[in-house]
Amino acid sequence: MAGQGRTHREAQYGLLTSIAGEAGVSLSTVSKVVHRRPDVGAATRVRVEELLTRHGYVRPGEPDPAVPRQIIAVFRDLSGPYTLEVVRGIVDAADDLGIDVVTGTTAHRSISQWLQECVALGAAGMIIVISMLAEEDQRRIVEQRLPVVLIDPLSAPSHDIPSIGVTNWSGARDAVQHLLGLGHTRIGMVAGRSHSLAGAARLHGYRAALEEAGIAYDPTIVRSTDFDYDESLAASLQILRSADPPTAVFAASDAQALGVLEAARQAGFAVPDDLAVMSFDDTLVAAMACPPLSAVRQPFEELGNEATRVLMRLAEGKPPASSRIELATELVLRTSTSVRRPVTTL
Template structure:
């Protein structure tokens, strides 16, 4: 942002803050009136509108009818193939609606800070991706009715905050059923952390498929890590060095699956001849891996489109019919999985 743009933004934020104090309402209420939302009382709306006019405030989109509105998308970090796919989906969907996307992370600015930023920018709302919401932030979002949509939250949010994800449990179950159908009965897993809703659901889907096949759960060949390559590599090496190693491994993300492939290489195992590898995500790297990964595909484009649609509806005072939306996954079979050929003797 240029110095002039930053100064203008700070001036606008200061003006709205002053108007909120003069009207005796919160800054978020002023923001709702600025965005012409319907969930503000008539008398409050009239008082704020009068103050906006008196102070000469002009809505950014009224200054230039061709200027697009903005939404903010906040990630825990901007590394990894998953982030790229989610960004692409949201930017493409927003572009079709003439909306600009501002991206950021929680590394240097907290969720609370991003909520303030949203008001200061006059943005339509925020999409928060794979983050843990503090109770205070959730309470503020609900009480002030801030337009916020969560994608794959790490913890279950308030029912008043909409969240969007995929069918993690059934997708994982289908992946393991595919491996079982290839004759694998000794199937390990590099799972996500238990505090992650998506990670926990994928582990439960894995266990459900084994249980339905009459195969007991063996914690010796299951490890939980972040959705991270390096951690998955170390975890899979432990799995492959077990007394009775698996002939197939299911990874809870593409980044983890790449770690599994490297662990197999270090152990002198060929994929899929000695070890079948199944992933979850199907980002661009899945098809580029060696060998290309069989994976559970997340509908990233649809995920971004749905998150953008719900957010814009919220900004106009239209809550979604359901607080939780789950999109269907799809099994994509490539060459990292094959029929069980021989016992893994790693």
């Protein structure tokens, strides 16, 4: 790194020396113009500035005008806690790089239209979050070499389009193993939709943990919904009002877990005494829930950093190290889970 810095400084010194010769002034005068010192004549300053611009000189600490300083982040919607955490991660990462972020949704503008907007704005590229890419859009991205990075795509993208997510399967497996370790053997799940790669992986992790423990999968205490509060509330009421309700429920997202908590309240289940609740995401709402949710934590800041870093590498013509990047999850334990109380009989 030190060698690279020295080489860069030598190149800049050589360029300024060349400009000084071309302008017919001393290197000291060019240096004064570069540092915007006032003690340089107006005509000389104009002549040197023109040469600096023509040769593409970038002052230290100033952005290179030849490099796009804007990216686009597109979401399905901006309403859920997951979305807000991912937006924050992307914006923080972009801010560190001196890049502006344009955010939008696919509610009124298709991915295809956003791709056109990306080109029209001259943006460095686009991050697409939890969306389904049509084959035509994938073909355009690949053929036109548009810098695009996906976060948690709903369907498996082309191998040429990098995607970033978390270890959904193992995170879900860890969550259910925690519940099993507390003595729960009847564990329900409010899962994501089967067409969602993340949702499907979390359901498979849930089933793997049960299978490893020798517990049969029971579809009567499993419901699939969008990562949505209202749908989860309705599904959880069905589970809890069944003839043989579970003693624990694993929700595939924080929004769904909040639905489970409300369903438990309406059905007369105390959490965690009557029902342990485990979530996946660990957005800000998880710690503020009542009771605070135990959850599988996604590294949102790292997701935003990684997606932005990979995108800027693509914009520079550098291929990613891998077409699929998975970041590790972490189990965060709070008071929504507890040891299963033994059933007392009179």
